[in-house]
Amino acid sequence: MSRPVIGVTCYVEPARFTVWETTAALLPYAYVDHVARVGGQPVILPPVGDPAAALGRLDGLILAGGGDVDPARYGQAPHERTGHVRQARDDAEFGLVRAALEQGVPFLGVCRGLQVLNVALGGSLHQHLPDVVVRGDHAPAPGRFGRMPVRAAPGSLTAEILGPGPVEVAHYHHQAVDKVGAGLTVTAHAADGTIEAVELEGHPFALAVQWHPEADDECALFEALVRHVRRARP
Numbered sequence: 001m002s003r004p005v006i007g008v009t010c011y012v013e014p015a016r017f018t019v020w021e022t023t024a025a026l027l028p029y030a031y032v033d034h035v036a037r038v039g040g041q042p043v044i045l046p047p048v049g050d051p052a053a054a055l056g057r058l059d060g061l062i063l064a065g066g067g068d069v070d071p072a073r074y075g076q077a078p079h080e081r082t083g084h085v086r087q088a089r090d091d092a093e094f095g096l097v098r099a100a101l102e103q104g105v106p107f108l109g110v111c112r113g114l115q116v117l118n119v120a121l122g123g124s125l126h127q128h129l130p131d132v133v134v135r136g137d138h139a140p141a142p143g144r145f146g147r148m149p150v151r152a153a154p155g156s157l158t159a160e161i162l163g164p165g166p167v168e169v170a171h172y173h174h175q176a177v178d179k180v181g182a183g184l185t186v187t188a189h190a191a192d193g194t195i196e197a198v199e200l201e202g203h204p205f206a207l208a209v210q211w212h213p214e215a216d217d218e219c220a221l222f223e224a225l226v227r228h229v230r231r232a233r234p
């Protein structure tokens with residue numbers, strides 16, 4: 001069987017590589033490595049043109065991590081710590097999510113990807129999590145992942161993938177779900193109560209997590225997405 005084609009959204013940022021310093025469409029390699037390791041064919045989707053129009057050529061979609069969602073999309077003024085807002089990426093990814101949900105495209109959101117899904121369905125975000133919870137392991141230092149356990153809700157797809165007990169995962173986020181979007185079920189929490197995973201009712205596979213599964217060697221979430229795609233193929 002041919003590899004399922006999995007689109008992965010990406011950044012557009014100033015970057016430096018070999019002898020060049022220029023604006024680049026880029027993505028941490030761990031995303032594409034995990035998709036390839038579980039049998040998928042990763043395709044990077046930059047936020048230009050109309051990426052939602054490409055969904056018909058994809059078997060699945062991953063919304064990768066990134067900067068903050070523009071708080072105007074959920075009716076708030078920006079917090080002083082809200083940053084790295086990229087309007088072009090917001091426009092592209094909100095269009096992608098809505099189209100993926102309408103078309104039943106299997107979907108995995110990572111960190112920002114969960115936040116985009118939640119806001120697209122009418123939810124809101126805590127713009128700066130340290131204002132809400134005391135612990136700092138959600139983003140301990142710039143460029144360094146924190147390690148915290150999350151516990152999945154029994155009977156959820158999240159629990160089926162991760163197992164019933166608490167699982168220690170990599171965190172790097174200063175925002176999180178506040179008001180939950182329409183149709184979403186919360187399926188994992190951190191010990192401090194932070195929402196760490198959601199699933200969309202009635203969709204064949206729409207799961208989003210607040211942590212960074214690409215930062216670990218374990219591929220369970222990526223494998224579950226690709227496995228679902230293979231089973232759903234005619």
